[in-house]
Amino acid sequence: MEQRRGEILAKKAKLAELKRQRELRASQASGRTSASPSELSLSSPTPGRPNRSEIEDLINSLVREPRPISVSTGIQSPGGRGSRPNSVLSAGDISTIDYHSEFAGPSHGQAHPAPSQPQVYSTVPLTTVYECPPSPVKEVFSYSKGVQTTDDWPPPRRSRATSDSDLEDAVTSTPGKRMSRRERDREEELREKLRKEIEEELRATKELVTDGVLKPTPATNFLARTLTAEETKAMIQSEEFMDFVDRSTKVIEKALDQEYDILTDYTLQAHDVDDEDEANGNVGGKGRRKVKEVAQFYDERWSKKRMVSSIDFSPKFNELLLASYTKNPTAPHDPDGIVQVWNMHLHDRPEFVFHAQSDILTAKFSPFHPNLIIGGAYSGQVLLWDTRARSAPVQKTPLTGSGHTHPVYCIDIVGTQNANNIISCSTDGAVCGWTVDMLSQPQETMSLTMPLPSKYEDLSPTCMAFPQADPTFFLVGSEEGTIFPCHRYDRAGAKAGVDARVSYKGHAAPVMSVDFHPSRGPVDLGDLVLSSSLDWSVKLWKVRAPAATSAIAPGLLGLPGAESQVTPLLDFVREDVVYDAAWSPVKPGVFSLVDGAGWLELWDITVETEEPVARISPSPRKDGRTMLSKSLNKIAWEPLEGKRLATGGIDGTVTMFEVGPDLGGKENLKNEEWTSVKKLVNRIEAVGVNGATA
């Protein structure tokens, strides 16, 4: 019962809809008739008798030979392709007036006043001989049926279905008004068919009305109408069209980039493709510690002559990563700074491009909102982009007044899903906290200065890192080589700002990166920090818990404010300046680094502390510069699986690598790995610094 009632209701709704449509149509039709009389009058001279058989003949001839019509238009078209074909066709296809009112309607207006048209008009009656007669004929017929049909029949209007249905439509609907009675039986049949078609059509028009967009009715014929050059141009230049091209080509490029062939039939041939693949690809390391280059991202238009300044994987979609770029000195009209979001499955074109008026020095996906991207600019601005919006930032901090006036090289979002802040740090030592909702003014500001015994006050942070657990404590690496612990707020024993009691001295040149151990395992390794520096080394530190620093300060006992210097646990001396180093997000002993010579190195401290376990250099771009273009700036791990990492450098290419099962991936993680890292750290602490030059 319930179901039945539902059906009835649905039918009622449909009926109402039909009525509404009809009214709408009627109003359209009345508007239309004003346009069509001229054409109708053109065709009226052709004699049409209200004879059924003759109509059939006409119909048949129409169905079989639509050609004459188009031929005749073709004859005219060589004369000039201006707006002429429109007028010809629209005049020729009178039987489908409604059709034209939709598609060619606008061109009516243009075509008629056009000065060079008379020729066209003269030929029209000739071309329409076949098509037109039915309509006057039917006009005559249609009245008698009015009794039955006027109420529940929409006026004849179809966006041309198949030519058959079109004719049926024409035959029956117009006769619906004037047809003599003997034809009635026959007509009933047609009517039934038509009813279905019209319902279908109504559905289509409903969509049309609701969407405001034209959708082809399912059975519509292909229209043999060439657009004029102007029309095509106008359409191509519309923003909508560009949008479409942008979107659809992305889809297609992804479809084409899909390397796996789902139709491969393994029974047919045994190609040893895999072996070749192994040999050809850019591979480093061996066996289970292999590193393999899987993709390179470079966009001819946007990556050209820019340097990669930061890389970050999307925390939500592990196929997306962003890269920020500095300016392209040869393109003064392009935005200085850009951020490109790359898709693993789309190599030579970014999924999104975001702009800024100043070089972007750092950018990051918001870990709390997959659509938001934050960035720091050379101008001192903090910017916020939204992947749902256009390329301009949706929010940015003002250039003057509060906030930063120096380049922002480090930025982070800390806190929880419900309460998080953007923390930015500029090279003059200013640290600001912002809410994502309002970038017009910082929520908190702080100035980092050198702790007291220093001769000068200025502290120039080059990098910043927050531990996993504590959003109020962070480390900054400075230009002079020391790493300072800082507090965001006053706390017991320490004021907000640089903690004067502890400093991590070891690097002799600017620190390029600091990275806390991600430590998602059975043993807490969250106090291990990796730093890289231009002094050709990477150092491993054990950071003291922020609250406990006062309790265990060894150094010069009894002297308040005395600084305790912490020396690194491990020192990895390299052969070139090291620009970045990052812990693997899943393997406790694995980290990677990139250096000025263009090498990506993978280390596993549980295996070897003197040598990298694998190294690889991104394959050079074919058209790239050969000199001084290899240096790599940044490295980022894909955080969810820990299998892929991306590097970027001076030549603007972002290269993605995949590591073997011993260096990444969550499949075979063992608890021993954590304990062996812990043991290693304990041993070093007990024995003393191993090999550190400090």
Next chain:
Amino acid sequence: MSESALGAGPDALEETLGRLSKKPGVTAALILDRATGAILKTSGQIDSIRKNKPSAAPLPAQTAGSLTGEPDGDDGASQDQGADELAAMIWNFVATAGSLVEDLDTEDELKLLRLRTKKQELVIVPDAKYLLIVVHDTPPA
């Protein structure tokens, strides 16, 4: 949606299509108006897609016939004609596919068509107003 491609208007269009056709295996790209089937843009060798020209396929023969009639008058328009015919066939194919989807579920919408043949593949992206068709050779299976 970035403004990147919108930046330079027609240039960007050429660039995007150019890059698409430079991809390995891609033979042609075609943009049609979804409502009328009018060709808005072509690139690549449309001609090479249809191997059997004289014997038009049975279904679109009728419609393509009315279509071919038009450029007949034009002498140098044989290539246009090829493109027109192809457009007509594809357009009919999409319309049919679209009606199938609609018949299954009126709320539903056609999003992507990949027509894989032994020799090539047609990737069709239907949109509310336009159709993008890219033809590419598939690697020998």
